Amino acid sequence: MSDPAIDTTAQTTPAQREALLEVDHVTLRFGGVVALNDVDFTLYKGEILGLIGPNGAGKTTCFNAMTGVYAPTQGEIRFKGQRVSGRPRHKITQMGIARTFQNIRLFPEMSALENVMVGADAHHKASVISALFRLPRFWKEERSGRDRAHDLLRFVGIQRPGELARNLSYGEQRRLEIARALATSPTLLCLDEPAAGFNPAEKDSLLKLIRKIRDTGVTVLLIEHDMRLVMGVTDRIVVLEFGKKIAEGLPAEVRDNPAVIAAYLGVPTDAA
């Protein structure tokens, strides 16, 4: 078993931890279904937070609410103090929240480099006129975007920037998604099951990559099913079941929490 890397960040006193994303007593209803029931937790700057729970627990719903896709029926979600829901999607990205997708949504016919450059464009200011007439600001941003894209591809370990995204290997595609999300210069990076379909070696390098990302100052939110990965990389974990938060804390605490074990394995019944 890999050692649970309890990072020093988690041991800092609360006063030094800055709240980045606050899920404030959020309830989310879809018609008659209560997807999230009074969920309340905070994501702190600089940490790697894991969001886990059995299937149907509401993780994806919570994730989508936190990234502004769904608006809470009750309660509020705040990022850097500002409400997240109800904003145009591209504005949310500009606020500093980036995400990857469970089922990889790259732009298949663009090259790896171009995919990442689209992300880099998020903060560029050059206007359409500027591009049309090739003004200096356009050149500056185009060059810096390209350089940044190359850097990010190297950072995540993709060797062939000119290759079409559809031709990359599965592992490269997952990492490309991460590079593209990072290109938007996020404060918070949300990874939706980034290790799905990975073998242990790939999961290991993913773990290292996530730590590298955090070390650059980006806060990470992670939905994952692989317990080893979650235990190995996260600083804190929030556990959901049937839309409710049933546990929150350090990985070691959560692992031994009876409610969490029951949620995953069921309560043992007496044998007949």
Add this chain to the structure above:
Amino acid sequence: MDFDGLLRDFPDLTTTGLEQGAIYALVALGYTLVYGVLRLINFAHSEVFMIGTVAALGTWQAMGYNQNSSVNGVGLTLLLLLVGVAAAVAASTLTAVAVERVAYRPLRRRNAPPLAFLITAIGASFVLFEAVGLFSDNLGIGGERGPFGMVRPFKPAELFSIGGWTITNTQLLTVLSAIGMLIALDLFVNRSRMGRGIRAVAQDPDTAALMGVNKDRVILLVFVLGGIMAGVAALLWNVTYAFSRFDVGFLIGLKAFSAAVLGGIGNLRGALAGGLLLGLVENYASGLFGGEWKDFTGFVVLIVLLMFRPTGLLGESLGRARA
């Protein structure tokens, strides 16, 4: 804005509105059925209607009756009507099925993106009306691209007057036919086995296929039903206006589509409601603002609807059974 004109002409505007609206409704049924099942705006449907009018007209001429003929006797009138409706329905249905087979099905097989279907639909629409426009001479229905006159199976006459309200025979026939056809279609879709198949495919094509519903047959059926409705509408048009043109389908089609959206796209009863309502609104607008603004109304209604209430008045639905 001419409020006095509107009030003065209100009865006439209303009856005309209902009459025109009934025709829109019948054509709208074709749009709404296809959209409900295929999520496709069948642009060529306007030409399906037009061809129906031309077929009836052509058949009447082949029988020896043109715009200068007079029709005496109930027997002859009925004969002309029957022959006309048969010709119109046959031609419309054949056209609709041909478009589906030649233009849409190959695209479905290739899993083409929605844009491709739209482009093909446009192409089909233009091929059809150009063909009629160019070859109308050869078809013996009239020259060039001018309007084609035709025989009137019966003379339009006032049937009864109550107060300021007059109702003519064509108006009565048209509105009653539209309502009748809708009831028949509604019963078919909601009560028959094939109708169930339609509703199933409209709701969830893959599951329907898993349940043994033949998707291709259902699609064919939907086009046939739309063709029948358009054929009836074509005959009613001929009877009411006694003329047609190669491009008569275009505006009617646009308005009928607006009516379908107005009532709720995919909703059969909505198509009737939308059609009648649009006919009324159009005519009232022409009373208020003047005749030249009549055609704009349909378009304005469409834009406003799509922006603010794209689901229409009665909501989208083909799948949900109505009690």
Add this chain to the structure above:
Amino acid sequence: MNAHVDKVRSRGFAMRNRWQNMPPQVRWVALAALIIFLYLLPNRWFYINLWYFRTMESDMATVLFETSFFVLLAVGLNVVVGFAGLLDLGYFGFFAVGAYTVALLTSPESRFGVEWPWLAAVPVAIAVTMLSGVILGGPTLRLRGDYLAIVTLGFAEMIRLYAARNEGIANGQRGIPQIPHPVPEIKGSDGQPWFGVVDARPYYWLTLTIIIFVILGVRNLTRSRVGRAWVAIREDEDAAQIMGVPTFKYKLWAFAIGAAVGGLSGALFAGKQSFINSDSFQLTNSILVLAAVILGGAGNIYGAVIGAFITWYLPEWVRGIGGVIGLDINVAEYRILIFGAVLIVMMIFRPQGILPSRRRAAEFADRREAAAPTEASA
């Protein structure tokens, strides 16, 4: 699985790669030769030598002019349909707006009575068209693709109806006559204004020059964040938004740019025709421009040019050849019928067009492959 896709690619790309691989000097020379050829083309002493490739019956210069502004229209529509993926069926409406703006500002017969010179009216025409593009696009670009198509169709038809029925500004079917020709100050060798009534060549040259600049501009856009945004929007609009692309803004820009080019085309048309009325703006022309773009390959600037050339020039040429052989083929009359059918056929057999963009060919091939399993069981 990639074999099929690679086959699709390799056919077209063999040519493209050969072109790319030539040293830049060779490419520049070839391009320059082509451009010189195009400028020389309308001169009788030049095209007489082109054997049967010229139009035998109609005046070559006039046909070239008509083809050239059709090419301009196709390049403009390509930005909307090909790059941004928005099906605008009413594109011709922008053409009409541009022409009417010029007519109203320049003609002594117009109700505005301002009588500007043609050159001054052109920028205003472009601005007005762009504005109308924004006004139309604003509420409608958020609609589903099919609804957008029908709304734009209705828009163009409403413009024509308004022009036809309105007795006030647009003067209905009587139209607006006496639109001045461009730049009457430039005189030809005989002392008459160069942009006259008979000789179509100056108009052709003017339009050709404009086409070159427009193509350069569009190319600049496609090789920038704007172009990337358009591809991203086409491939996965939701993902694009989540990656920070302001999709609505770029769609609106595509619409506005397309509109501006359409309006410019209309201004040129008005300047040559000297008279416009509502009959000049039949809806059926929207279809022809669309056919040109699709035929040539949506999303590819040069594809649009080739498509436009085929759609406009070819029927005229066939008519001429027919005259030579002794047959009376007026193919031009059947243009709409033929190209409507072309649309259907292209969508089935080669939806990416004659000169596809690399991406488009592969996009269609991908979808066909995804459908393959169902085909096996059908």
